[in-house]
Amino acid sequence: MIPRETFDRGRYSNRVFSGSLSALWKQNCSGEFECESSAPGRINLIGEHTDYNQGFVFPAAISRRTRGLFRISTRMNLYSNPIGPAANLQNFDNIPTRGWTRYVAACAHAIRDELNAFPPLLEGVLDSDLPSGSGLSSSAALEICLISAWNALCKFNLTPEKIAEIAWIAETRYVGVNCGKMDQLAVACGKRAHAMFIDTRSLQFEHVPIPAGIALVVLDTCKSRALAASAYNERVAQCRSAAETLGKTSLRDATLHELESARKRGMDETVYKRARHVITENERVLQFRVALQEADFKKIGELCRQSHESLRNDYNVSSPELDAMARSAWNAPGCIAARLTGAGFGGCCVALVHSDKFKNFERSVKASYGMYAFPVPAIWRVDADDGAKAFLR
Ligand code: ADP
Numbered sequence: 001m002i003p004r005e006t007f008d009r010g011r012y013s014n015r016v017f018s019g020s021l022s023a024l025w026k027q028n029c030s031g032e033f034e035c036e037s038s039a040p041g042r043i044n045l046i047g048e049h050t051d052y053n054q055g056f057v058f059p060a061a062i063s064r065r066t067r068g069l070f071r072i073s074t075r076m077n078l079y080s081n082p083i084g085p086a087a088n089l090q091n092f093d094n095i096p097t098r099g100w101t102r103y104v105a106a107c108a109h110a111i112r113d114e115l116n117a118f119p120p121l122l123e124g125v126l127d128s129d130l131p132s133g134s135g136l137s138s139s140a141a142l143e144i145c146l147i148s149a150w151n152a153l154c155k156f157n158l159t160p161e162k163i164a165e166i167a168w169i170a171e172t173r174y175v176g177v178n179c180g181k182m183d184q185l186a187v188a189c190g191k192r193a194h195a196m197f198i199d200t201r202s203l204q205f206e207h208v209p210i211p212a213g214i215a216l217v218v219l220d221t222c223k224s225r226a227l228a229a230s231a232y233n234e235r236v237a238q239c240r241s242a243a244e245t246l247g248k249t250s251l252r253d254a255t256l257h258e259l260e261s262a263r264k265r266g267m268d269e270t271v272y273k274r275a276r277h278v279i280t281e282n283e284r285v286l287q288f289r290v291a292l293q294e295a296d297f298k299k300i301g302e303l304c305r306q307s308h309e310s311l312r313n314d315y316n317v318s319s320p321e322l323d324a325m326a327r328s329a330w331n332a333p334g335c336i337a338a339r340l341t342g343a344g345f346g347g348c349c350v351a352l353v354h355s356d357k358f359k360n361f362e363r364s365v366k367a368s369y370g371m372y373a374f375p376v377p378a379i380w381r382v383d384a385d386d387g388a389k390a391f392l393r
């Protein structure tokens with residue numbers, strides 16, 4: 001089989017686990033597995049591009065997961081269904097620049113940085129029902145599934161927060177995406193039936209129950225993200241530049257008033273717009289937290305719509321597909337709120353929908369999105385789920 005960099009996402013989105021992991025193990029590994037590990041993907045309800053600005057975010061771990069079986073071995077032998085084997089990874093001397101192998105090596109290096117020694121070589125198989133490259137954080141799920149397995153096998157006694165930290169080091173220092181800590185914290189520390197309000201400065205978080213009767217819906221445009229990594233890092237740099245101009249450590253501490261004054265003094269217009277998104281988005285997350293606790297659906301809907309529009313107009317990370325999807329959702333029966341989720345540039349929208357109206361909602365979105373000449377989307381319900389888990393056999 002030729003290893004593929006990305007999944008065939010159109011089919012993959014609707015995919016369920018095809019066979020058992022133990023059958024995969026028998027086909028690809030020797031001996032008996034010693035550890036079973038899994039990590040969820042995540043959606044973000046609101047608070048986009050705020051986590052690398054020390055701001056607020058509101059993600060939830062979801063009931064689609066990356067799972068694996070592992071054992072300590074004298075050679076590296078990992079196989080991920082349906083992508084294929086982790087190529088060219090005999091040891092951790094080098095970090096490949098392409099393919100999923102780089103995530104494995106990145107995790108090993110991050111563990112070395114934090115625990116002063118490389119983890120042992122692993123034999124294992126992975127499977128996932130998470131689409132990859134869709135903004136649902138399949139990369140963090142992969143990293144945290146692996147680190148959790150090493151944690152259990154080597155009895156490192158790492159807390160979920162520490163596992164999140166190591167995965168973040170892997171992604172930023174060794175994969176090269178300058179992301180904040182939201183994805184890793186949500187994937188490691190999520191809780192069933194709850195979303196998470198996270199202050200990414202203190203890294204304190206609170207689990208907030210999702211009111212009964214609300215369905216969480218992922219609306220996958222099945223459109224790959226183009227130039228996502230470089231465009232993402234460019235946004236990070238623009239935010240740094242804005243904070244510097246405003247004399248702040250991060251945009252978390254900036255006010256709209258200060259920003260407007262800087263604009264009058266000649267701040268670059270693009271940098272101004274990026275900062276305006278971050279400052280207003282932080283405020284929306286705080287309001288969303290109250291609205292969710294009060295089950296104020298009207299307010300939740302307004303905030304998510306404003307968030308999407310700010311991401312489109314000020315942050316410039318939406319796409320024609322995401323805009324069409326959000327519009328289709330806003331007009332559909334039973335919709336409480338919808339917006340793009342994750343970094344943008346393609347990928348998914350998330351919607352909060354009255355559970356009893358889900359079927360009508362789905363039908364309506366498919367019909368109105370179908371009017372555009374875009375690829376067929378994938379629409380699925382998810383539950384808010386627990387974070388990563390690993391068990392020794
Ligand atoms: P996202 O995290 O939004 O899904 P990324 O581009 O950050 O998108 O990460 C996607 C990459 O992560 C894939 O191209 C692949 O290299 C790797 N990946 C994710 N899940 C798996 C998996 N189950 N098995 C192997 N590689 C995976």
Ligand code: MG
Nearest residue numbers: 137138139140
């Ligand atoms: Mg990712």
